Amino acid sequence: MKRAALIAVVALFAAGCMEVEQTVTAEQRQAGSTVKRDTAAWNNEPLANGPKWAKGDRNSWEEQIKKRQLAQNESVRIGN
């Protein structure tokens, strides 16, 4: 009886030792934080026959793409 109780207590403690730590850090809990290997569009060299911006300069890339966005407004494009 004493022996069975001892085995049960040891098994109980051993089970606790096998528990894998599952707590996550605040950073891991943030959705969308796992993938970090994409390159920003403005860090590319402009194409020879495409729109131009200074490589690595976000402002110049945004400036040229804003012109392109505004060109979707035909009232502005045709000067109406």
Next chain:
Amino acid sequence: MARMKFLCDAERCIECNGCVTACKQEHEVPWGVNRRRVVTINDGVIGAEKSISVACMHCSDAPCMAVCPVDCFYRTADGVVLHDKDLCIGCGYCFYACPFGAPQFPQAGAFGLRGKMDKCTFCAGGPEPDRSEAEFKKYGRNRLSEGKLPACAEMCSTKALLGGDGDVIADIYRDRVARRGNKGAEAWGWGSAYGQPPKGAAPAAAPAGGKS
């Protein structure tokens, strides 16, 4: 900081499916996967037929990103919601979470086996090196890295579909609505969306044959 968005003007969309075709052709999207599609309501009802082009709306607080068990989604610096196909397990949670039905799953094998999720990338590619063959094969062409806007929006013949920074395209749309004058209760569908005018008020003009 730009927040890239799409805006489709239902008053202008003529259901030509040019955006759908442009997307398919630009990214060589496989059979059975539609990153963009045109939805039409009241088909054939004169004055009440309206179409809208729908794809991933690149939500600011994306539900797909919130539910993904492997956290394969991420948001780029210009607000585009993308995902990593190397991490995706094709579980389909994002499909159930998305209010626009944007996530698509190719039939990768027998018995209805789902492949890895595929969706509109706002022509921004994915986490592979920009303009690489690997990026094109997995995610399609990266037009943003070429300084261009999504092919669907640039192809749209009536400019119903606008793509770009949310503030810029909202300004274009606002200007357009002010010019054509059907703002507020005169707009088709206003009654369905925001309720009927109070009793005693002058009713809004309804289109012939249609229910506003």
